[in-house]
Amino acid sequence: MRVVVIGAGVIGLSTALCIHQQYHSALQPLDIKVYADRFTPFTTTDVAAGLWQPYITKPSDPQEIEWNKQTFDYLLGHIHSPNSEKMGLALVSGYNLFREAVPDPFWKDIVLGFRKLTPRELDVFPEYSYGWFNTSLILEGKRYLEWLTERLMERGVKFFQRKVESFEEVAQGGADVIINCTGVWAGTLQPDPLLQPGRGQIMKVNAPWVKHFIITHDPDGGIYKSPYIIPGLQTVTLGGIFQLGNWRETNNMQDHKTIWEGCCKLEPTLKDANIIGEWTGFRPIRSKMRLEREKLHFGSSNIEVIHNYGHGGYGLTIHWGCALEVARLFGKVLEERNLSRKPPSHL
């Protein structure tokens, strides 16, 4: 069984790992290859701040709620290990701030210690009158991708740098199943009018005294357009840019100003912070993520494609639940081909 995963961001690598974990003993040989034109540190995942937090509104697909929870619980399980920081994982607490009262989010019982902010806490943020406090997780994209890459290489998964132009070329190369994790660039392999870039720009600064995430919400602006401050394992990410349809990959001066002014207003101590760098990434925005099977026919050959893209700004937040779902669909493919002799091993 030859599997090709296209894409080496968090979605591609975690899906590859999940499939290998579940099927490598039941299915021999299981040959998994990762094809990508971008690897860490050049993927969208590398630009993400890495805070586990879904959108505050309920997803249109209730399955996503379950996938978010599975991801949180899976990551929380790793918190106790001595290697958690090597994975890019740490517990972090912080604030979500609003200008008016809002209903509690669907994920309030998934995170730890969720509660509303007290009046004295709100005094810290004079522009905001309502908010939440909870403990969540940081999963730093770059470190996590490095960790995933190590786990995959240990398992004999091979990586190839190449720009895939079509599913057909991969099929003709001998793949049986393709896992399509091409993120915001999925449209080049198969047109998808629902998929758009949600351009983001972030700065990383040295501000080790900042121990909490601070996420502001603007009822008119929409998600990610309002300033946010998210501490990582070594540096702090500052952001607040979201531009639908903007494909410009270079950093923009006006956006730099918007981020810096917005975040310094929120946390005045940032004025002392050294800026380490600035990056742009494209959130793969889609009205609903695409996680489904598709059979493609090229001449006389059929190939199974499992799409797993369009995770917007919550890819890291939902990745493991989606990987498990893809693994389940992969199991169905095997059943249909009478290939699974034993029940898949669940690690």
Next chain:
Amino acid sequence: MDAVRVAVVGAGVIGLSTALCISKLVPGSSITILSDKFTPNTTSDVAAGMLIPHTYADASIHKQKQWFRETFDHLFAIANSSEAGDAGVHLVSGWQIFRNLPTEEVPFWADVVLGFRKMTDAELKKFPQHVFGQAFTTLKCEGPVYLPWLEKRLKERGVLVLTRQIQDLWELYQSFDIVVNCSGLGSRKLAGDSQIFPVRGQVLKVQAPWVKHFIRDGSTMTYIYPGASNVTLGGTRQKGDWNLSPDPEISSDIFSRCCALESSLHGAYDIKEKVGLRPSRPGVRLQKELLVQEGRRLPVVHHYGHGSGGISVHWGTALEATKLVSEWVHDLRISTPKAKL
């Protein structure tokens, strides 16, 4: 009217903050700080500076809460200003956890810190050996940054800072009208106080920037306090032990105890050992004393003996010490306008 000359002995957090309070609240005072040790070599520099109060046996809970609240509110205002980085004060959240149900589930200071609540069962899962916990947000006030910031504020206000080792408070009689004794453990000699004794604390200062929460075991022996430039791992409480050299076996023990609570600490690097002697006493000595010797009189305000709680209550006790200084100033002014007593 001449300035009243005030000598403050000691340049730890108590000496410096008391001098600053006096400079702000006692008009017509001319202040000099005298100390043999300055930051980064004071006890305050070793302390992690977490605002979690210590309970003094000899002071009313009401008073202790007032001191803590005054200190917290004062530092909270600094933490929310753009000065926070320069002052070394920032917010930190975390957990205090207990292996056995504590007699007091809600301590007297619960409504002074922010967001105090019981930990949920899901949160306690992180600590399988512990059955109960409290979650809250408090402040960390870091000696090595706060003390230089205080010194800067003091120099701006014209306070003189001198390096001197004082063997006897009478040395100050000639040049000063009032002495404020903030010498911590030094008071054993300077004030002849046998009630003050060291409680030795050894800590590790390590690099582990991914640790964002404090974790404190309710027994208060084991704690993890993340700061702006390092994480403090502790600790010990060795009564009557004056030894300032770190003990490697103790360091090893502290490290294992902390790793047991936060296993990612196994990856900590750049580990440094430090020792501080907490100036412990059944209660803080906040008291006026008139020293008399062969017809000479020296008004003193004692302000020492904060034990583990120095940083947690420093501003509240400094305000009270300042009140006592004002009382001496008042007495001096009404007794004889110009001459020394």
